[in-house]
Amino acid sequence: MHTVVPLTASARGLRVGVVTSAYHDAVTGALRDGALKVFRAASGDDSDLVLVDAPGSFELVAIAHALALRSDIDAVVCIGCVLAGETTHDQYICQAVAAGLSTITAQSGKPIAFGVLTCQTIEQAKARAGGAKGNKGEEAMRAVIAAAQAVQRVQRLPLGRPA
Numbered sequence: 001m002h003t004v005v006p007l008t009a010s011a012r013g014l015r016v017g018v019v020t021s022a023y024h025d026a027v028t029g030a031l032r033d034g035a036l037k038v039f040r041a042a043s044g045d046d047s048d049l050v051l052v053d054a055p056g057s058f059e060l061v062a063i064a065h066a067l068a069l070r071s072d073i074d075a076v077v078c079i080g081c082v083l084a085g086e087t088t089h090d091q092y093i094c095q096a097v098a099a100g101l102s103t104i105t106a107q108s109g110k111p112i113a114f115g116v117l118t119c120q121t122i123e124q125a126k127a128r129a130g131g132a133k134g135n136k137g138e139e140a141m142r143a144v145i146a147a148a149q150a151v152q153r154v155q156r157l158p159l160g161r162p163a
Contacts, residue, residue, distance in 0.1 A: 011044030011145045014074045017067035018049060018141075021080035023056040024122070030129040031079045031115055031137030038141040057082050057116055058093055061100030068108040075148040076104075077140050080116040081125050094118045111147035115140030 016039060020032045032051075039049060050073065054060050057080030064076045078101055084090045097116055105112045115137050119125040127133040 009042050009142070009145065010149065011039050011042035011048075013048075014044060014145060014148050015048045015050070015072055016044070016141075016144065016148070017052060017064070017073050017076040019052045019054050019060050019063045019067065019076060019078050021054045021057045021060060021116075024081040024083070024125065027081045027117065027122070027125045027129045028079050030126075031081075031117070031135065031140075034130060034135035034137035035077050035079065035115065035141035038138045039145070042142075042145055044145075054080070056080070057097050060097055060116070061104070064101060064112050065104050068104050068110045068112065073110065074152070075111040075113070075144040077113040077115055077137075077144050079137055079140070081129075082116065082118050083122060083125065084120045090118070109151065111144045111151065113140035113144035113147075 018032060018035055021028050036049065040046070050067065052063050052067070054063050060078040060080055064078050067073045067076045080097070082090050082093050094116070098114060101112045101114055117125045117128055117136060119128070128136045
């Protein structure tokens with residue numbers, strides 16, 4: 001006997017935090033707009049969105065953690081853009097953010113979507129923020145909605161083994 005927990009595309013009743021880095025704001029703004037569009041298209045209500053600005057991508061971790069600690073937040077989408085530079089600074093930022101967000105997910109049990117672009121050039125970032133490569137903000141919101149719905153379904157499963 002198997003228990004199936006299907007994916008769903010409905011944001012109805014979900015309260016989602018969206019944290020957006022202000023660094024490379026033309027890119028991150030487009031990613032955020034894409035995420036909000038998907039939330040609304042999935043029957044999410046604007047009153048169930050908590051929008052928070054972050055100075056940069058590194059700060060996404062602290063803000064996502066604060067949101068995940070709230071009992072009225074079901075999931076968080078983190079949006080940022082880190083570009084490679086002349087040094088390896090970008091690698092440290094990306095690794096720290098990825099590790100921090102995955103730790104928050106594991107500790108809180110709440111989905112935290114990684115909508116952080118890690119590109120070599122601004123042109124690559126723009127292509128992924130509504131350009132030729134789609135909008136990764138949209139993808140992050142779709143993923144967090146499905147994951148939050150799955151977590152809620154798992155939490156409602158009856159305890160014990162089927163007879």
